[in-house]
Structures are given as C-alpha cells and as structure tokens.
C-alpha cells in the first residue's frame with residue numbers, strides 16, 4: 001500500500017489524525033487492526049525545523065489513547081508531547097508545537113503512550129513516521145540517494161488473541177508475521193550505481209530485527225537522533241523496538257539483487273532456555289506465546305529484496321563527512337537505574353526500575369534544566385530492555401565499562417540482560433515532567449517506567 005504523506009507548507013503542518021479499529025488487508029490477509037486515518041502504514045508526517053505542527057487528533061477507539069512524538073525535542077507539557085494526556089473514547093485533542101529551529105533532521109515517529117494500553121495498541125497497528133527534513137538531507141550524496149523508508153512491524157492474524165498469557169506478557173508479545181511497510185517481502189528497484197538510503201524504523205511492540213544485506217556491507221549515516229559524524233561500515237544492525245537507523249547501500253558491486261534479511265537473535269534468557277527472534281513464526285498453533293521456550297528458526301528470514309536496474313556502472317561515492325556530533329561536557333551528576341522484574345501480590349509479574357513500578361503521580365528523579373548527567377542503566381533481569389528517554393536525546397558513553405567508539409545521538413539504547421550502559425544527556429530547553437521506560441511496550445505497561453522532572 002502506498003504511504004500517505006502529509007507535508008508542512010508555509011511553515012505549518014496541519015493534519016487530522018483519527019485512531020480507529022478497522023479491518024485491513026495487510027500482506028494479503030484481512031485482519032483486525034487499529035489504524036490512523038484507516039491506513040497502514042499511517043500517514044507519514046514531514047516537517048522542517050521552525051515549522052508549527054497542529055494535529056487534530058480524534059479517538060474513535062473504544063478505549064483511551066493519546067499521542068507521543070517519539071524522539072522529537074519539543075515540550076513534554078501542555079498539548080505538545082504530553083504523554084500524561086488522556087484522549088477518552090470518542091474524544092479529541094489538538095496537539096500543537098513548534099519544531100525548534102536547530103532541530104536535527106531525522107526519522108522520528110508518533111505512537112500511543114497511554115499507560116497500560118500502549119503495547120496492545122501498538123501491537124494492533126498504531127505507530128507512524130514523523131520525519132524532520134533538514135541538515136542531513138542537504139548533504140549532496142544523501143540528497144542524490146534513492147530514499148526508501150523501511151517500517152518494520154509484526155502483525156497478528158488477530159491481535160486480540162495475542163493478549164493473554166503471563167509468559168507472553170513477560171517476554172513482550174510478538175505478532176506472527178513480519179511486514180515491511182505493511183507488505184511481505186517487497187522488492188525495490190534502484191538504478192545501478194546509485195546509492196540507496198534505507199531509513200529503518202522498528203515500530204513493533206516487542207520484536208527485534210537483526211538486519212543484514214546478505215553478506216554485503218552497508219553504511220550507517222544516522223541513528224535515532226540524527227546524523228553521525230562519518231558513515232560507519234556495518235555488516236549487521238540490531239534494531240530493538242523504537243530504534244531507528246539510516247543507512248546507505250552501494251549499488252555498484254555487480255550483484256543483480258540483494259536481500260534485506262532478519263537474522264536470528266535471542267532477546268532473553270529463561271532458565272537456560274532461549275527466546276528466539278529468528279525467522280518467521282509458524283502461523284499455526286505455534287503459540288501466541290511471544291516465542292518463549294525455544295528458538296523458532298536458526299535461519300535468516302528475507303524481509304525485502306533490492307534489485308538493480310541497468311548495466312553495472314561505477315557507483316557514486318559515499319559522503320566523507322556528515323554532521324559534527326557535539327561532545328557533552330562532564331556530568332554534574334551520575335544516577336543509577338536498575339532494571340529488573342519481580343512478583344507483586346495480585347499483579348503477578350511486574351517490571352521494575354530501582355525496585356518500583358510506574359506511578360504517574362510520583363516523580364522519580366528531579367533534574368536541573370541545562371545540566372549534563374550520566375545515567376547508568378543496569379539490567380539485572382533475564383530479558384533485554386531497550387531504554388528510552390523522552391524529550392532529550394543522549395549519547396552512549398560505555399557498555400559494560402567499555403567506552404563507545406563514536407558519539408551518536410540516540411533516544412533508545414538496548415541494554416541486554418546482564419549489561420550496564422552509561423549514557424550522557426543534557427536536559428535542555430523544556431521544563432516539566434517526562435518519562436523514561438523500557439521500549440518493549442509490554443514491559444512499560446507492566447510498570448517499567450519512571451518520571452523525570454526537569455526544573456527550570
């Protein structure tokens with residue numbers, strides 16, 4: 001299905017978004033899903049730094065919801081990126097904010113963030129792209145590349161069936177089949193010799209994608225928060241829920257086609273067993289269990305195919321420099337956040353940060369606006385947890401004490417079971433309360449979220 005695009009004009013992006021339950025043909029199957037404006041993929045919103053954004057949002061679902069503008073550096077208060085808002089069934093909400101003049105270009109996204117309902121609504125199909133056009137897009141080689149968005153989203157033949165089960169909730173629910181932009185194994189044609197820019201977004205509830213282009217290299221140019229300093233050669237890219245990555249692919253290596261594949265990856269340990277993230281989950285009877293207790297497949301699954309048109313020609317070169325990435329000063333404060341799980345009376349398994357489950361009335365951390373802080377995220381549990389912070393991007397400083405090679409702006413970082421990741425951020429521009437949480441949305445709904453208050 002072609003994706004609708006809503007672009008800003010004369011400094012204003014004005015759009016109406018309606019969340020509703022519908023039936024849609026996704027990948028050749030009629031399935032119940034939740035949509036924005038009756039579509040999957042939902043409309044792609046595009047704006048530029050300095051633009052005003054006005055979204056008239058209507059909730060036609062039978063349950064509360066709201067919108068989060070994932071990764072955008074905008075106020076977390078009022079009717080901007082305020083995830084405390086509730087839009088009741090049948091209700092509406094105008095969201096309005098300005099994209100700061102110095103906002104980096106990048107791939108961001110909007111999705112529901114009403115606590116307790118997030119995983120279910122995202123699993124059902126809600127989550128669309130919000131693209132900021134700017135600095136990175138103006139680099140000549142990037143501008144000349146063929147651009148392809150890659151929305152990675154798994155669906156269930158009936159998401160309502162996937163809801164049950166303790167184990168599934170613990171692992172984080174996955175749909176039975178993986179789609180790319182709502183399609184199964186799309187193919188893309190690229191003129192031989194040209195650069196292809198793949199803009200990956202993992203909008204799944206819990207599923208990870210361990211991406212590769214057969215055995216060929218590709219070149220990272222941007223992470224969650226925008227451009228990195230220079231292209232970095234990769235052979236594999238692990239994308240946990242909420243993460244984005246922009247890569248360039250060379251089209252001059254003589255192959256007629258290349259496959260985008262999803263390689264097996266295990267995202268947790270349960271008593272020595274494995275939770276697989278391998279190839280396609282069997283459709284029949286294989287558990288609506290979120291793939292506990294055994295790897296489904298050790299084979300890579302083909303997600304899409306890129307074919308090259310025309311005679312081999314010598315290719316365009318990669319950009320040498322992208323955008324400078326600022327180095328933050330030494331932190332004024334270091335904090336530690338321990339991620340784990342436990343049992344709670346009447347609730348069963350709960351997911352904890354520093355021993356607590358989420359409470360919207362509690363402020364867990366107070367920080368001073370303008371200050372730089374290091375946050376140490378310690379994962380003492382059995383599951384991988386992608387850590388996400390709202391409002392301000394961060395840089396990963398080290399993983400298990402090993403310094404990170406390059407600086408890159410991120411807003412989701414994967415903290416694998418047993419790992420400790422140190423990140424550095426500056427709380428900037430916008431006062432107010434905002435959230436940090438695990439981006440396996442079942443974990444978030446089961447309490448793995450906290451509130452940071454940024455004080456002016």
Ligand SMILES: [Cu+2]
Pocket residue numbers: 383384385386438439440443444448
């Ligand atoms: Cu988690």
